[in-house]
Every structure is written in structure tokens, then in C-alpha cells.
Amino acid sequence: MEELDGMPEAEFASIKALGCIAYKEIVIGADMTPSASSYRVSQVLKVTNNTIHVRVIRDLKPRQKTSAKKSAAQRRANLLGDDEQALNVELERENIYCLKTIS
Secondary structure, three states: OOHHHHHOOOOHHOOOOOOEEEEEEEOOOOOOOEEOEEEEEEEEEEEEEEEEEEEEEEEEEOOOOOOOHHHHHHHHHHHHHHOOOOOOEEEEEEEEEEEOOOO
């Protein structure tokens, strides 16, 4: 994640279909306070005026200490993917907190 933090931010208008992006969204917590999500790496499917349609490849959540058994299961899920990672998402311009182009 530190590599992403060091990259320059991308302009919304520069995002092209079939490119790869990393982004953070503004999310509202259970206590109704806004915060930034972790980075999500996604392939851009389509770009419209105020929306980027993406397929989420990976959610870069901070690592937590887990047992070896849980770590192996997590690595397997990361390699194989799961239903949550396979989601197509519509990103509205006003909900994007941080946007970076990867390729």
C-alpha cells in the first residue's frame, strides 16, 4: 500500500476503459461518520460522465495478525477469488477519495 500512497493522483478525465486503477472511496460507518476505505485495485470496464464502471480485482485491507491456518485460507481465497471480489462496481465521481492509475 505504501507504493500506492507514493504515486501521484490521477485525474478523473484521464481514466480509460481496460486500464487498471487503485482507489479509495468515502464510506459511512455504522456511527454515521465518513472515512476512507482501503485501496481497491480494479480493472476499468467503462467510463461515463461521472461514473467509472470497474471490476474489483483486490481489496488491499491492512494486514491483521492471524493464525497460520487462517493465513493459508486467506491466501487461497486471494488466489481463487471469492464472490465479494468478483463484483462489478459503479464509482461515482463524488464518492472517490483517492484515485491512482496503475497501468
